[in-house]
Amino acid sequence: MALTLVIKIGTSSLTDPQTGNLSLSTLALLVEVLSQLRRQGHRVILVSSGAMGVGCSRLGLKKRPRDIALKQAIAAVGQGRLMRIYDDLFSTLEQPMAQVLLTRRDLESRISYLNAYDAFQELLDLGVIPIVNENDTVATDELRRKFGDNDTLAALVASLVEADWLFLLTDVDKLYSADPNRVPDAQPISHVRSLEELTEVEAGEASTWGTGGMSTKIAAARIATNAGVRMVIMQGRYPNQIPRILDGEEIGTQFHPTPRTLNARKRWIANGLVPSGTVILDPGAVKAICDRGKSLLAVGISKVKGRFQSSDAVMICDLEGKEVARGIVNYGSDELDLIKGHRSDEITELLGYEGSDTVVHRDNLVLM
Ligand SMILES: Nc1ncnc2c1ncn2[C@@H]1O[C@H](COP(=O)(O)OP(=O)(O)O)[C@@H](O)[C@H]1O
Numbered sequence: 124m125a126l127t128l129v130i131k132i133g134t135s136s137l138t139d140p141q142t143g144n145l146s147l148s149t150l151a152l153l154v155e156v157l158s159q160l161r162r163q164g165h166r167v168i169l170v171s172s173g174a175m176g177v178g179c180s181r182l183g184l185k186k187r188p189r190d191i192a193l194k195q196a197i198a199a200v201g202q203g204r205l206m207r208i209y210d211d212l213f214s215t216l217e218q219p220m221a222q223v224l225l226t227r228r229d230l231e232s233r234i235s236y237l238n239a240y241d242a243f244q245e246l247l248d249l250g251v252i253p254i255v256n257e258n259d260t261v262a263t264d265e266l267r268r269k270f271g272d273n274d275t276l277a278a279l280v281a282s283l284v285e286a287d288w289l290f291l292l293t294d295v296d297k298l299y300s301a302d303p304n305r306v307p308d309a310q311p312i313s314h315v316r317s318l319e320e321l322t323e324v325e326a327g328e329a330s331t332w333g334t335g336g337m338s339t340k341i342a343a344a345r346i347a348t349n350a351g352v353r354m355v356i357m358q359g360r361y362p363n364q365i366p367r368i369l370d371g372e373e374i375g376t377q378f379h380p381t382p383r384t385l386n387a388r389k390r391w392i393a394n395g396l397v398p399s400g401t402v403i404l405d406p407g408a409v410k411a412i413c414d415r416g417k418s419l420l421a422v423g424i425s426k427v428k429g430r431f432q433s434s435d436a437v438m439i440c441d442l443e444g445k446e447v448a449r450g451i452v453n454y455g456s457d458e459l460d461l462i463k464g465h466r467s468d469e470i471t472e473l474l475g476y477e478g479s480d481t482v483v484h485r486d487n488l489v490l491m
Pocket residue numbers: 132133134135136172292293294295297298299300301302303304324325326327328329330331332333334335336337338
């Protein structure tokens with residue numbers, strides 16, 4: 124069966140931690156494996172980090188700089204170099220590839236989200252392997268890590284293209300109960316059936332060149348598994364393990380997906396949009412939206428946090444602060460502060476104009 128596969132490789136696997144130079148053998152093996160998967164008829168997308176690492180090595184810098192403009196410049200140097208190397212390697216195997224640079228913002232607008240979807244489908248139909256990275260040179264929010272990292276981006280891409288599998292290739296072979304580089308008796312975890320099982324896991328720091336460590340990989344797992352994508356964390360030095368995993372071997376940490384129940388628009392609401400604020404619900408309202416599939420009404424809102432406009436995305440949380448849903452609001456935060464706790468037939472008088480009956484209509488609401 125032809126599968127859609129998203130493979131993400133982190134800086135820690137692409138570069139030598141001592142010298143910062145590219146690990147050519149890993150890269151060559153990765154390219155070989157991906158080309159082989161393509162020839163077997165699978166649809167393959169590579170999400171590759173490394174622009175900063177390669178840029179630093181090219182410019183002789185021994186540490187990641189902190190200055191944002193300098194980071195932008197370095198990523199611009201490194202990205203070109205990285206693509207040149209990928210193109211040389213893929214061309215040797217007669218496998219066409221393409222560069223796709225994305226920012227988190229590109230996935231926020233429904234139009235550019237759909238444009239990205241169309242472009243990926245066209246590339247995959249043409250048999251091309253798209254190589255995705257954050258557009259670091261312009262996306263300073265990403266460089267500041269306000270929005271995420273390539274683990275999140277890979278999960279968003281996997282959700283966008285409705286991938287069957289997402290492989291995160293890194294410099295450890297599995298997820299452990301704690302960072303195995305710091306805690307020698309950390310226990311390996313082979314299967315994660317629900318992310319609730321991971322409350323005890325210490326998802327600590329990244330390696331020298333990586334970003335986010337395991338915490339961004341667990342965040343990626345939340346997006347991927349909710350979108351019906353099976354995710355694996357595995358050792359990046361052995362990309363040849365990917366076909367073995369597809370054949371059913373138990374390698375790495377496998378995160379089991381939830382059934383794919385959300386339509387494309389709801390997946391965009393859940394994953395593409397970045398929430399601008401939070402609304403806190405009373406227990407009755409949580410029940411109404413979670414158990415009875417109702418729209419969210421003002422009467423069930425206890426508190427409003429953050430500043431947002433109507434049509435923005437918000438997190439919808441219970442009184443303990445646990446996110447139960449996400450949705451697009453019909454009111455801004457100032458209006459919601461006035462109408463929260465009130466019945467819908469009081470809204471016109473409270474606001475002085477006729478507004479929507481619902482705060483979040485059920486078509487715009489996704490349970491988390
Ligand atoms: N619970 C954990 N299990 C495994 N590795 C962990 C854990 N917590 C932190 N880490 C660290 O995460 C690092 C991988 O993350 P990172 O450096 O961001 O990789 P990448 O560049 O592949 O994205 C590992 O080197 C490891 O030290």
